[in-house]
Amino acid sequence: MLSWLFYGPEDIRLEEIPQPIIGEGEVLVKIKAAVTGGTDSKTYLRGHPRIIKTIPSAFGYEFAGEVTESNAVGFKTGDRVIAANTAPCYECFFCKKEEFQLCENLDFLNGSFAEYIKIPEQIAKHNLYTIPDSLDYKAAVMTQTLAVALQGFIKTEIQTGDVVAIYGLGAIGQCFIKLCKNYIDGVTVVAIGRSEQKLELAEANGADHCLRHCEPERRGNPDLKTRIKELGYTYGADKVIEAVGKVETWQAAMSLVRPGGTVNFFGGAPKGSKIELDSFQLHYQETKIIGSFHHQPKYIKEALDLIASGKIQMSDLISHEMKLEELEKTLEMMIAGEAMKVLITSSLRV
Numbered sequence: 163m164l165s166w167l168f169y170g171p172e173d174i175r176l177e178e179i180p181q182p183i184i185g186e187g188e189v190l191v192k193i194k195a196a197v198t199g200g201t202d203s204k205t206y207l208r209g210h211p212r213i214i215k216t217i218p219s220a221f222g223y224e225f226a227g228e229v230t231e232s233n234a235v236g237f238k239t240g241d242r243v244i245a246a247n248t249a250p251c252y253e254c255f256f257c258k259k260e261e262f263q264l265c266e267n268l269d270f271l272n273g274s275f276a277e278y279i280k281i282p283e284q285i286a287k288h289n290l291y292t293i294p295d296s297l298d299y300k301a302a303v304m305t306q307t308l309a310v311a312l313q314g315f316i317k318t319e320i321q322t323g324d325v326v327a328i329y330g331l332g333a334i335g336q337c338f339i340k341l342c343k344n345y346i347d348g349v350t351v352v353a354i355g356r357s358e359q360k361l362e363l364a365e366a367n368g369a370d371h372c373l374r375h376c377e378p379e380r381r382g383n384p385d386l387k388t389r390i391k392e393l394g395y396t397y398g399a400d401k402v403i404e405a406v407g408k409v410e411t412w413q414a415a416m417s418l419v420r421p422g423g424t425v426n427f428f429g430g431a432p433k434g435s436k437i438e439l440d441s442f443q444l445h446y447q448e449t450k451i452i453g454s455f456h457h458q459p460k461y462i463k464e465a466l467d468l469i470a471s472g473k474i475q476m477s478d479l480i481s482h483e484m485k486l487e488e489l490e491k492t493l494e495m496m497i498a499g500e501a502m503k504v505l506i507t508s509s510l511r512v
Contacts, residue, residue: 164509165276166489167218171208174221174490187283189234189290191227191243195299196274196506197480198492199224199307200332200407204430206493211433213270220273222506223247226293226303227279234286244302245281246289246309246462247271263313263456275489277509289459294470300505301469304476306457307503309465311337314454315345316461318401318426322348325395327418329375330405330429331355331364333479333503338403338428340474343368352390352399357499363478387417397421405429413437421447428454479503 163181168174184190202222205213213223229241237243247270250262257265273279281290293302311334320326320342328338331353342349352371353364361372371393373386390398397420404415407429416439419425443449468474481502484492486509495501 163277164486165273166221166486168205168209168214168221169218172206174206174493175218176487176489181278182280184231184233184280185283187234187286189229189237189243189281189286190231191225191245191279191281192230193225193227193274193277193279194242194508195227195303196222196225197303197307198222198489198496198501198504198506200334200496201430203493203496204407207497208432212268213272215270220276222274222276223270223272224303224306225274225279226299226305230278234281234283234290237286237290237292242293242299242302244291244293244305244466245271245285246306246457246459247285248456249282249285249287249289249459251284252288262458268456275486275506277486289462291463291466294466297470300480301477302466303505304479304503305462305466305469307333307479308337308340308469308474308476309457309461310334310454311341312465312468313457313461314338314403314426314428315341317452317454318403318424320346320349320401322346324400325350325352326401326403327352327354327390327399327415328364328369328403328405329354329411329415329418330407331357331360332405334428335403335405336360336363336367336479336502337476338405339364339367339369340476344474352393352395354386360502366478385417386414390418395420399423402426403428407431409435409437416440416443416449419449421449424450424452426452426454430455480505483507485509 226244248268250265251267254266342351351369353369354373356375402415402419402425483505492504
C-alpha cells in the first residue's frame with residue numbers, strides 16, 4: 163500500500179510498504195478520508211516529542227474509513243468507522259483520577275496519510291466508533307478536531323453571560339466559537355486573528371466581535387487590551403482561550419483577561435518555551451491559568467454526537483480537498499496560511 167513516512171523535519175516520503183496484518187482484537191480500516199491539522203504542520207516542520215517515536219514513522223492521525231478485516235468484538239467488515247488516535251490504559255495513576263488525556267501509557271496511532279491503517283486492540287476496544295448512517299466520511303472525519311476543542315471548552319468552565327476572547331482563528335479557534343455559540347446560551351465571543359478570511363469565518367460562526375491582530379508598536383494601533391475595553395468590557399474578558407501556540411500570543415493572552423478570569427493556554431508552544439507572569443495578577447487579581455491537552459474517549463463520543471445531530475457543523479473548516487500524493491504540497495499550503503483543514507481523499511491510482 164501507499165503510505166507517507168516521516169524521516170525528519172521537512173522530510174516526508176510517499177512509499178510502498180506492506181499492508182498491515184492484524185492480530186487479536188485489532189481492526190484493519192481502508193481510509194476513505196483523512197484531514198490535516200495544526201499538529202501535522204508542526205510535526206512536519208520540527209518533529210513531535212510524543213507522536214513520532216521512531217524514524218521513519220507513519221504520519222497523520224485524523225481519519226474515517228471502512229473496516230476491511232476485524233478481530234475486534236463489535237466491528238465487522240463493511241462498518242464505517244472513525245477512531246481516535248489514542249486510548250487510555252484505565253490502570254495508571256492518571257487514569258484512576260479520570261485524567262485520561264494524561265495517561266502515562268498513551269500510545270499514539272499514526273498512519274492516516276496512507277491507504278490502510280491498523281487499529282490497535284486498546285483503541286478498537288475503547289475509542290473506535292461506528293459512523294451514523296446520516297453522516298458521510300467528510301463530516302465524520304472532523305470528530306477528533308471538535309473533541310479536543312470540546313475538552314478545552316469544558317475545562318475552561320464557560321458560563322452563561324461570559325465574554326470569551328478567542329485568540330487564534332484556525333480550525334480549533336473556530337471550533338471554540340462554534341461551541342460558545344451552540345453549547346451554552348448567552349456567551350459573547352471576541353474573535354482575534356490576523357487573516358481577513360478567518361475573521362470572516364469567525365463572524366459567520368457567530369463571533370460577536372472580530373478584532374484583527376496588529377502590531378501596535380509598528381503601526382500606531384491600540385493594543386488588544388485597549389481594543390477589548392473599547393468594546394465596553396472595561397475589565398477584560400472573563401475567559402481567554404489562546405489557540406495559536408506561540409510564546410508571544412501566550413504572553414499577550416494574559417493581558418486580555420479580567421481580574422478573577424481564566425486563561426486557557428490551549429495552543430501548544432514548542433517544548434521549553436517560557437513566558438513571564440506577573441505575580442500581582444496571579445495573586446491579588448486571582449487570575450486562573452489552565453492548559454488543555456489532547457482528548458478523552460467521552461469527548462470523542464460527544465463530538466461525534468454533536469456533529470451527527472447537526473448541532474455543530476464542521477464542513478466550513480475544510481478549505482481544500484487534495485489527493486494522497488499531494489500531501490507535501492498540502493502541508494506547505496497550511497504552513498503558508500493558505501489552507502485550514504485539508505481533506506485528503508483516495509490515491510490517484512484508485
